[in-house]
Amino acid sequence: MTTGDDVPDPSGGPRAVLGWFLHTEHTAVVFFREAASSALAVGMVGLILFAVSGVWPPLVAVESGSMDPNLQKGDLVFVMEEHRFSPEYAHQGTGVVPYQVADDHDYWKIGGYGDVIVYEPYGRNGQTPVIHRARFWVNDSENWYDEANPKYVDASSCEELANCPAPHAGFITKGDNTVTNDYYDQAKGISSPVKPSWIRGTAEYRIPWLGWVRLAFSGAATPLQVPATTSLQTSTATPFQASVTIPPQASVTMPPRTPAVDAGVRERSTLDTASLSHGALDGSTREVSA
Structure with a gap:
């Protein structure tokens, strides 16, 4: 309920004020309402991501x-x-x-x-x-x-x-x-x-x-x-x-793509960085290029 000037009726109590806030077309209130709802949505997304990611x-x-x-x-x-x-x-x-x-x-x-x-x-x-x-x-x-x-x-x-x-x-x-x-x-x-x-x-x-x-x-x-x-x-x-x-x-900060292929317990790399295909190994005890 409003007094007719698009302001809440004080005699209506808190429920009347809340109803007015949610439904009024007053420019300032609409702006605040939309900003608050957007912030709430972003916050909820952040909380969900935090719950998933830890x-x-x-x-x-x-x-x-x-x-x-x-x-x-x-x-x-x-x-x-x-x-x-x-x-x-x-x-x-x-x-x-x-x-x-x-x-x-x-x-x-x-x-x-x-x-x-x-x-x-x-x-x-x-x-x-x-x-x-x-x-x-x-x-x-x-x-x-x-x-x-x-x-x-x-x-x-x-x-x-x-x-x-x-x-x-x-x-x-x-x-x-x-x-x-x-x-x-x-x-x-x-x-x-x-x-x-x-x-x-x-x-x-x-x-x-x-x-x-x-x-x-x-x-x-x-x-x-x-x-x-x-x-x-x-x-x-x-x-x-x-x-x-x-x-x-x-x-x-991000690192570059350096494809490599493991030789036993050693690291090794391939020549084809696009496909990261496995190359031949030399059987040595250190990481070697394919």
Whole structure:
């Protein structure tokens, strides 16, 4: 009930006020009502995604091209707590399936074998998280040079390789972009081996373009520029780190697609990056190219 001037009748009590609010065509009230209903809908979607993913925020925006072509700048990525729905062959209770194991079980995520993880470099909470693919696991003090693909290290021995022997147990990771991220993260000092406690979740799905909204608000929506020398000197190219901004829609740094095929317990790569087809193996004890 109203008084005739499109205002609620005070004598009608709270129910009359609520009824007026829900049905009035007053411009200011309609605007507020629509804004409130939109905010409520967004909030409910966020809560549902959080309930499914187990992490907050459940959506991150890709800020760089380090995971091209499988994740691109401006993509919105749905991230899930790594232990949720993880297969039984995930590495020793970490919930993460590294490339080597994934190849044996035909486990495919985000355009390649193995889980793509969002992690904190060196375990630093204040540092922008990185989103790259887990390649293989190393134990504390392990000489992982013998297990690595020689294409992805810039050394001829463990003594010349950063983070070798491994300063602690963890995952060796790498971006999928073979131009800007041609070496393992640990070989380039992006992070030491990634401890399970540093992992925020695994990338499950990508939604192209929607991440640009988040990047615009964060000031990271500038076009990705790769120096002209990068495509010619891949051995010295500076790697792009997948960066993640944590509030509402976190932004994450992506790795490039580096298909590889596992030789026994060793990692190996194929020449056909488009199809990730399996190549011939040389039977050695280290990761080799097909």
